[in-house]
Amino acid sequence: MHCIYCQSEEVVKNGSKTLKSDQVVQRYLCKTCGRRFNERSGTPMARLRTPAATVEMALNARGEGLGIRAAARVVGTSPSSISAWEERLSSHLPAWSPPAPEGGEVTIEGDELYTRVGENLPPEASEGWTISFIERESRYWLEASAGLKAAQLFEQGVERAWQWAVSSAWIRWFTDGERRYGKELWKLASVYLPSHLTSEAYPYQKVWREGLEVAIKIKGSQGKARVEWLQVEHPWTAMSSIAEVHANHLEAFNSALRRRATAYRRRQNHYAKQVEGLQRALNVQRLIHNWVRPHWSLGKARTPAMAMGFIQRPLKISEILLSRGFEWITP
Ligand SMILES: [Zn+2]
Incomplete structure (x- = not known):
């Protein structure tokens, strides 16, 4: 202690x-x-009289795809209590967000999801956009930002995803055809090539950082996607094959998210009226996805956080509720 x-x-x-x-x-x-x-001081349960088991039951129900009202009925409380518990967990997210290990290799996939939030506005004017990043091998969900599909959302999402990945030695950055991912990343991750590395065959002044490869997938007609590498890689960066860029896990991931997170269902729902509610629900989903639920693709009882090497076992939601962060968890 x-x-x-x-x-x-x-x-x-x-x-x-x-x-x-x-x-x-x-x-x-x-x-x-x-x-x-x-x-309980400093944990999501601080100064709360409700038993951790009750909060856990409610958040589990939410994690399984129940709406706020349904989850409230399950545990016999009010919808506002459920939102308040989600807010407590959501606000502890930074203590559960370690960056990618130094010197490793990560494959980042980025994509957007649309959901209806509040008024029935056209998609461009709605705040119901989420940009989401996962690490391909571990299925670790490193970033999800909700908001208007505007420059600021891309700027914020890309910056956070880059900060998460930046200590890795090799970074593959594959997104859908939305060019703003590449544009924002270029501001953060381009470098001037030293003159001894430029040549007539390689006449580039500015390139991606060494070890970073950036490609987008542009959806064409008949569902065929074309891969395009953005800007120029550092001469020492190894490049992936087109097939490797195509292998997209985020699409399957997003459809699972739609099933689980009520905020992504098409019909009007009562709580996702504001983007804050959507962001809060995403934060909780992300915590449960990374630390609590073993992912079928990772082998027996392995969570994405275990696959990233952050921890040795799956956690219960109650352990997260009663802890100050992953560094305080006993192995
Ligand atoms: Zn002291």
């Missing part, structure tokens, strides 16, 4: 309190800084 304020290990038990639900919450005192806290 570390002190949540000063990280000191000089922490002693300091009594306990019993909640209405008969749950006992251990209190601690830090001998270094003198401050008191309890085992």
Whole structure:
């Protein structure tokens, strides 16, 4: 046990309190800084009287595709409590978002999804867009931003996805035909080629960073997609085959997401009226997808977070609810 304020290990038990639900919450005192806290301080369950099992049941139901109202009926509470619990978990997302391991290899897939949010506006004017990035091999869902399909959404999504991937030695960046992914990335990941590496055969001044390869898939007629590499790679970057660019897992992933996340169903729903609600639901989905649910493609009982090497076992939602982040989880 570390002190949540000063990280000191000089922490002693300091009594306990019993909640209405008969749950006992251990209190601690830090001998270094003198401050008191309890085992729920700094977790999504801090100062909440509801048992973690109840919140877990509700979020599990949400994760299985139930709407907010249906989930509220399952646990016998109000829809606003469900939203509030989702907000608690969602706000802890940064503590569950480690970057890709240094020096590794990642394949990033980016794509957009549309959903109706609020008023029945035409797609261009609706805020119901999500841009989503996954890492192909691990199925780790590294980024999902909801909002208007506008420059800002691409800027934000691309910047976050790039920040996640940037420490990797080899990065393959494959997206759908939306050119803004490439444009935004060029601002972040292009470099000037040293003059000793340019030649008549390779006369480029500015190229992608070494180890980074960027391609888009342009949907053509009859559903045939064409692959186009964007800008120029660094002369030392190995390139993938067209077949490797085509192998897209994000499309299958998105259809699974549509099944699970009510916000993506076509019909009007009551809670996704605002983009905040959509973002919150996405954050919760993303946490559960990465850390809780083993993915069928990864072998027996392996979650995307395990495949990324972040942790050694699948977690229960209740463990996430009662923890300050993945670094505090006991193996
Ligand atoms: Zn302390």
